[in-house]
Each structure stands twice: as C-alpha cells, then as structure tokens.
Amino acid sequence: MQSVHSELPSRQTAATSSSMTNKIDHSQLCQWLKSIAVDRDKQAFTGVFKFFAPKIQRIAQSKLNNEALAAEVLQDTMSNVWRKAHLFDDSKGAATTWVYTIMRNVTFDLLRKMKANKEDNLSDDIWPIAEALNTEDESFTDHIQSRNLLGVIETLPENQQQVVKGFYFMEMSQEQLAVHLNLPLGTIKSRLRLALGKLKLKLGDHHD
Amino acid sequence: MIKHHPKFSLLQSFVDGDLPASLAAGIAIHAEMCPLCQQKVTQLTEQVAEASFEESFDAEFIVDDADTKAAELDFDDIIGQITASDDVEPMKAASVERSVSFKGTQYVLPNALRNMSLGKTAQIGKLSRARILLDEGGIHTNLLHIGAGGSIPEHTHKGFELTLLLAGTFADEQGEYVQGDFIMLDKRHQHQPATEQGCLCYTVANDALHFTQGINKLLNPIGSFIY
Numbered sequence: 001m002q003s004v005h006s007e008l009p010s011r012q013t014a015a016t017s018s019s020m021t022n023k024i025d026h027s028q029l030c031q032w033l034k035s036i037a038v039d040r041d042k043q044a045f046t047g048v049f050k051f052f053a054p055k056i057q058r059i060a061q062s063k064l065n066n067e068a069l070a071a072e073v074l075q076d077t078m079s080n081v082w083r084k085a086h087l088f089d090d091s092k093g094a095a096t097t098w099v100y101t102i103m104r105n106v107t108f109d110l111l112r113k114m115k116a117n118k119e120d121n122l123s124d125d126i127w128p129i130a131e132a133l134n135t136e137d138e139s140f141t142d143h144i145q146s147r148n149l150l151g152v153i154e155t156l157p158e159n160q161q162q163v164v165k166g167f168y169f170m171e172m173s174q175e176q177l178a179v180h181l182n183l184p185l186g187t188i189k190s191r192l193r194l195a196l197g198k199l200k201l202k203l204g205d206h207h208d
Numbered sequence: 209m210i211k212h213h214p215k216f217s218l219l220q221s222f223v224d225g226d227l228p229a230s231l232a233a234g235i236a237i238h239a240e241m242c243p244l245c246q247q248k249v250t251q252l253t254e255q256v257a258e259a260s261f262e263e264s265f266d267a268e269f270i271v272d273d274a275d276t277k278a279a280e281l282d283f284d285d286i287i288g289q290i291t292a293s294d295d296v297e298p299m300k301a302a303s304v305e306r307s308v309s310f311k312g313t314q315y316v317l318p319n320a321l322r323n324m325s326l327g328k329t330a331q332i333g334k335l336s337r338a339r340i341l342l343d344e345g346g347i348h349t350n351l352l353h354i355g356a357g358g359s360i361p362e363h364t365h366k367g368f369e370l371t372l373l374l375a376g377t378f379a380d381e382q383g384e385y386v387q388g389d390f391i392m393l394d395k396r397h398q399h400q401p402a403t404e405q406g407c408l409c410y411t412v413a414n415d416a417l418h419f420t421q422g423i424n425k426l427l428n429p430i431g432s433f434i435y
Contacts, residue, residue: 024262042291049290051261053283055261080297083293084297087297093254096260099257100256101257105225107225108232116343116344125320125321126232126233128319168299
C-alpha cells in the first residue's frame with residue numbers, strides 16, 4: 001500500500017519541513033515503523049519504543065497525575081503502534097505526529113472513561129488517526145490496490161481465502177471469524193499467518 | 209462562505225486533547241468543513257508533536273529527585289508483552305454513514321458524531337431536539353432542528369453556547385450564517401436566530417438559555433428545553 005500512497009502529492013510536506021528541527025531523526029523513525037509494518041520487526045519496535053516511551057510516560061504522568069494510568073497510556077499507545085504501523089503513511093506527516101495523535105487519543109478515551117464513566121472511545125472519530133487523508137484519492141487507490149490484491153488472494157487455498165477476505169475486506173475480527181466459520185481461534189490465526197506469508201512472497205517484489 | 213471560526217486558543221486545547229468531547233467534536237466537525245481551520249489544526253498538531261518528543265525536552269526534565277520521576281517501568285517486559293501479539297489492525301473500509309431524520313428530512317451526521325448515542329427527539333412547535341448523550345455533567349449537547357420559518361425567541365446565555373450549523377441557514381441581528389459556521393456565544397450576547405428554509409444545528413451549552421423580552425419570559429421553559 002505504501003508505494004502507491006507515497007507517490008501522491010502531500011499537502012503537508014512544506015509545513016512539515018518548516019517546523020522540523022534536527023533533534024529528531026525522523027527518517028530513522030519512519031524506517032522503523034516500516035520494518036514493523038512489513039516484517040513485524042521486534043528490533044525496530046524496540047527502537048521506536050525506547051525513543052517514545054520515556055516521553056510518553058512523562059507527558060501522561062503530568063496530564064493524569066497518576067502512575068498506574070500513565071503506564072496504561074504508555075502500554076496502549078505503544079501496542080497501537082505495533083498493531084497499526086501499516087496504517088502509518090510518511091507522505092501524510094511525520095512519525096512524531098502519528099504517535100502523538102495515538103497518544104492523545106488514548107489519553108482522551110481513558111480520561112473520559114474515568115470522568116464520564118463512558119467507554120465510548122470517541123477519540124478516533126474526533127481525531128481520525130490518518131488525519132490528512134484525502135478520501136477521494138484514498139478510495140480510488142485503495143480500489144485499484146484491492147483489485148490487484150484480490151487476484152493474488154484468489155490463488156490461495158480456499159480455506160485461507162475465507163479467512164483473509166473476512167479479516168481484510170469484511171473487517172471481521174479473528175474472534176468473529178472463529179465463530180462465523182465454526183473453527184478454533186488458533187486455526188484462524190494460523191491460516192491467516194500462512195496466507196499472509198504466501199501473499200508477502202507473491203506481492204513482495206513490487207511492494208517494497 | 210464560513211465566516212465564524214473557533215478562536216485560536218480553542219484550537220490549541222483541541223489539539224492538546226483538553227476539551228470535553230462535546231466541544232472537541234464541534235471543532236472536528238467545523239474543521240472538516242473549513243479547510244482554513246483544518247490546516248491550522250494540522251500544523252498545530254505537527255508542532256505540538258515535535259515539541260513533545262524533542263530530545264532537549266528529555267534533558268531538561270531528567271532529574272534525580274525520586275518524587276518527580278515517573279514510575280520505574282520494565283520497558284523490556286512491556287516490549288515483550290506487546291510484540292507477543294500477532295494482531296494487526298484491519299484496514300478501514302469506507303466508514304458507514306449515519307443519518308438522522310427531523311420532520312421528514314434526512315441528515316447525514318458528521319463523522320465525529322457517528323458513534324455517539326442519541327436520545328429521543330422531543331418537539332415544541334417548530335423546534336425539535338435530540339440530546340446527544342455524552343454525560344458531561346453541566347454541559348449539554350443537542351442536535352437542534354428549527355423547521356422552515358421557525359425562530360428561537362430573543363435570549364441570552366448564562367454560560368456559553370456553541371451553535372454549529374450543520375445544514376441549512378439561519379440569521380440573527382449579526383447577519384446570515386451558513387453551514388459550518390462555528391458560533392460561540394457567552395452571556396454578553398443576546399440573539400434571536402430565525403430560519404427561512406429550516407436548519408439543523410449542533411449545540412453545546414453549559415447553562416439554560418434565558419429569554420429576555422416581555423411575554424417571551426413565559427417561554428423560559430423552552431430555554432430549558434433547548435439546553
């Protein structure tokens with residue numbers, strides 16, 4: 001997905017570079033996020049974690065004034081980074097902006113849970129994570145991407161196809177798929193892993 | 209043309225995540241319709257993010273005093289826990305639109321509101337109101353529909369009142385308002401909005417409206433209704 005998006009002109013580029021300082025190694029951060037997205041690279045995640053964690057912990061501590069909650073913000077923010085790294089698009093903004101958005105949203109939902117006793121997790125509607133997404137361009141490229149991808153997915157064994165399509169196109173969770181297909185969760189997970197391995201092989205060449 | 213925008217300090221608090229959900233959603237809705245404010249929000253977010261994660265920030269704040277230090281956490285342990293999970297966030301498909309209906313007209317809700325719970329719609333004359341159930345204590349949030357030819361009698365506010373025009377137009381002593389206008393009034397203001405074609409507003413207020421003119425004082429229950 002990255003390769004197509006990065007060719008789109010970015011409205012932010014100018015603003016981004018003007019507000020950048022040399023103190024943060026932005027290209028290193030982007031590199032790490034990409035490695036997490038593509039290879040589930042734990043070393044890269046460790047790099048990202050060690051850069052952000054002490055700062056997130058300190059910011060959350062000063063905002064929430066509570067050690068346990070600050071630790072929760074840290075944990076939630078960083079596991080979002082791990083799970084969502086493939087949604088980060090460096091043509092849309094800096095890695096720091098992306099992580100900041102996740103941290104701010106996690107903190108907001110947590111505070112709301114405490115103050116209003118509501119677990120409605122509104123933050124991603126108020127501050128969409130990929131903030132500057134141009135929806136028209138987005139759906140267009142996604143559509144083409146999906147079509148190419150669909151062709152490749154259809155070369156997979158039927159039982160793997162089901163899981164991949166359910167998970168990526170119908171947005172079902174692994175748990176929902178397990179119920180829906182009446183299979184153990186472990187089977188869903190291993191089929192998905194196998195399928196993704198094969199897809200990566202087939203798509204790998206032109207998607208890096 | 210949108211003429212009324214949130215003031216800068218409000219945008220700043222929005223980016224910091226310090227506003228209640230009601231007002232934060234109001235700014236998000238406005239920014240979605242107003243490229244100017246959207247750009248400000250984007251730039252502010254970049255700047256705040258950059259400042260938050262700068263190395264120099266680290267150096268300034270590292271002190272040996274145990275009291276001011278955040279809790280000691282075992283980072284390797286947390287990294288291990290997080291990376292043990294294989295779960296990946298699925299790509300988001302186009303979001304599902306949510307609409308509401310007032311007096312037979314369908315309105316698509318802005319994205320910021322699509323997961324908020326709505327109360328039942330109540331009506332008095334040309335006014336229809338659906339509460340947005342955010343449980344923010346004294347702050348009340350509503351979708352307020354004023355039917356064609358309707359108006360709200362002249363009133364003041366004891367606290368603040370945000371009116372964000374989602375659809376249609378209305379006018380008061382200050383002039384005409386269009387879709388996307390972000391109108392923040394406080395108790396110094398008096399106004400009497402009226403609409404020719406009908407309109408839908410997102411409103412946030414922290415106190416009941418107060419009607420000021422003669423016979424309209426009898427309408428003060430409507431103040432509580434709208435609030």
